[in-house]
Amino acid sequence: MAALESAQKLKAKFGALLSEPSEFRGEISLTLADAEQIFEVCSFAKHHAGFDYLVDITSIDNYGADPRWTLVYHLRSVKNNEELRISTSVSEEKSELPSVLGVWRTVNWHEREIYDMMGIRFAGHPDLRRILMWEGYPYFPLRKDFPLAGKPTDLPGVAFTQPAPLEGGPFVTAPGPDAISREPRVRTPEN
Amino acid sequence: MQTKSEFGYNSKIEGDVVLTTVDAALNWFRANSVWPMPMGLACCAIELMAVGASRFDISRFGSEVMRFSPRQADCMIVAGTVTYKMAAVLKRVYDQMPEPKWVIAMGACASTGGMYRSYAVLQGVDNIVPVDIYISGCPPRPEAVLDALIKIQKKISTQPVISKMNIVNQLTASATS
Numbered sequence: 001m002a003a004l005e006s007a008q009k010l011k012a013k014f015g016a017l018l019s020e021p022s023e024f025r026g027e028i029s030l031t032l033a034d035a036e037q038i039f040e041v042c043s044f045a046k047h048h049a050g051f052d053y054l055v056d057i058t059s060i061d062n063y064g065a066d067p068r069w070t071l072v073y074h075l076r077s078v079k080n081n082e083e084l085r086i087s088t089s090v091s092e093e094k095s096e097l098p099s100v101l102g103v104w105r106t107v108n109w110h111e112r113e114i115y116d117m118m119g120i121r122f123a124g125h126p127d128l129r130r131i132l133m134w135e136g137y138p139y140f141p142l143r144k145d146f147p148l149a150g151k152p153t154d155l156p157g158v159a160f161t162q163p164a165p166l167e168g169g170p171f172v173t174a175p176g177p178d179a180i181s182r183e184p185r186v187r188t189p190e191n
Numbered sequence: 192m193q194t195k196s197e198f199g200y201n202s203k204i205e206g207d208v209v210l211t212t213v214d215a216a217l218n219w220f221r222a223n224s225v226w227p228m229p230m231g232l233a234c235c236a237i238e239l240m241a242v243g244a245s246r247f248d249i250s251r252f253g254s255e256v257m258r259f260s261p262r263q264a265d266c267m268i269v270a271g272t273v274t275y276k277m278a279a280v281l282k283r284v285y286d287q288m289p290e291p292k293w294v295i296a297m298g299a300c301a302s303t304g305g306m307y308r309s310y311a312v313l314q315g316v317d318n319i320v321p322v323d324i325y326i327s328g329c330p331p332r333p334e335a336v337l338d339a340l341i342k343i344q345k346k347i348s349t350q351p352v353i354s355k356m357n358i359v360n361q362l363t364a365s366a367t368s
Contacts, residue, residue, distance in 0.1 A: 133311070134276045141310045150310025161275050162318075164308040 003028040003082035006049040013044055032088040035071070035097040041086060042073065042100045051075040051084060054104040059114045063144030068092040069120055073100070090120060099125040117142035137161075217352045221265070221291070222344040223253040228264035228288060230281060233271030235298040235330040247333040252340050261287040266343060267320070268336070272300040273313040285320045293347070295339050296322045299329045 007021035007028045018041070019031040032041055045051040055074040062068055067089040075084045090097050099122035101107045111122045112131040119140035122128060130137060138153055139146055149163040171184040211219075227249075229239055242249045249255050258264040261284045273281060285294070296316050299305035302325045304314035316322060323346060324339045 132276075134279070139310075146310070148309060161310065162314065164304060164310070164312065164314050166308050 002080055003084050006045075006051070006077070006080070006082060007084055009049050010041065010045060013048075014041060017041070027083060027085065029085040029087065032086055035088040035090050038071075038073070038086075038088055039098045039100050039102065042075075042103045045075055045084070045086070046103050049084075050077040050080050050082075053078050054100075054106055054110070055083070057107065057110040057114060059118045059120060059142075061118060061142070061144045066091065069095065069118065071097065071114070071120070095119060096121040096123055098123050101125055116140070119143065214352050214354070215348075218348045218350065221352075222347040224256075225252075225254045225266045225293070225340065225343060225347070226256045226258050226264050227254050228261055228267040228284065229257045229259070230267050230269045230284065231271060232269070232273060232277060233300060235270035235301070238330045238333055239268060239270045239297065239336065242333040242336045247337060249337065249340065252337065252344065254340055261285070262289065264288055265291070266293040266295060266340075268295045268297055269301040269316045269320075269322075270297040270330075272305065272307055273316050274311050275313055276311075278313045278316075278319055281316065282319045291347075291350075293323045293343055294320050295324045295326065295336075295343065297326045297336060297339070298331055299327065302327070305329060 004021055004023070007030055010030060011018050011021065014032075014037070017033050017037055019033070021028050021030055023029075032038060042054075053076045055076050058072045058074070060070040060072070062070060069090040069092070070087055071090065072085055072087045075086065076082070077084075088097070097120070099107065099111055101111070101122075101124065108125075108127070109131060111125050112127070112129060114120050115122065115125075115128050116130040116132050117140060129135065133141065139151060141150070147163070149166045150161050152160075152162050154160045171186060173182050173184045176182045229236065231239055241247055243255060243257060254266070261267075265288070267285055267288065269281065285292070294316070296302045300307060300312070301316045302322075304312050306329075308314075313319070324342050326335050326339045328335055
């Protein structure tokens with residue numbers, strides 16, 4: 001298991017900062033305790049563990065829980081053919097962590113997308129602008145407390161938005177033990 | 192020989208003379224040379240390309256001249272999902288088209304937002320520009336686009352040109368005096 005060895009290598013370097021590697025369906029994940037160290041961990045992973053490619057960065061909104069944000073870095077080693085996940089958490093009050101643009105240049109647009117959709121800032125990013133929504137849009141639409149239909153905005157000369165008609169929706173599914181509880185239903189952040 | 196048309200021509204009777212009204216003649220020119228502005232934004236644009244290609248051949252109706260400059264276009268075909276980010280651009284493109292101009296909302300997304308009931312999508316392009324013809328479908332068949340074009344041509348051929356110009360001239364004269 002080459003990915004496990006690489007994960008152990010990172011664990012040996014950073015010690016208590018990283019959790020024990022956990023395995024799920026043959027994929028290895030690490031949890032980083034301090035988001036401020038993400039640059040050092042990623043830099044080591046690239047230069048000493050062979051993870052030369054960043055597949056993606058994803059962000060999770062744990063609405064109602066603390067810390068609110070979880071960021072997951074999906075690393076890949078093209079030459080060793082292995083993958084590794086590093087996740088780290090950021091509190092809502094901070095909503096900021098270091099950019100890893102100095103490690104992989106592909107990060108530029110991934111971090112801009114997370115900023116655009118979730119409102120998490122990346123310290124040291126040279127061009128942290130919105131990438132999908134337009135400049136001046138006031139909300140972060142992938143947050144759990146943002147309604148799917150949208151909120152009305154009116155920015156004269158820039159753009160306007162209106163809530164979309166949802167006919168009672170949005171109908172969303174939620175994890176549950178049986179098919180009845182997983183059935184798509186109207187769910188708002190409140191219930 | 193055509194019997195129903197306003198601009199029928201019978202060489203045996205009329206020789207080199209054609210009788211018609213200026214309105215009818217101008218509308219005939221306009222209706223048969225509608226230059227489309229292909230506002231291709233999503234999968235409807237693929238069907239729009241099919242309309243332009245040889246099998247369906249929009250040039251049979253005089254509209255093969257897809258113009259990518261709005262200044263040379265008569266009819267904007269909004270083919271696809273209009274996001275709010277694109278809405279400002281679309282309005283600006285429409286504003287740059289010279290009068291007279293027409294708009295076809297092609298497909299469910301352009302007409303109503305379609306299945307995209309979301310924060311990012313404009314719920315119908317008629318929120319920002321006046322639409323003449325809506326085409327249903329997701330995406331519509333090329334025949335439906337041709338049908339819309341024929342309906343636009345019918346609409347054009349009933350619109351007054353000279354009398355409208357007279358009214359505009361009178362209004363501007365009374366406004367300035």
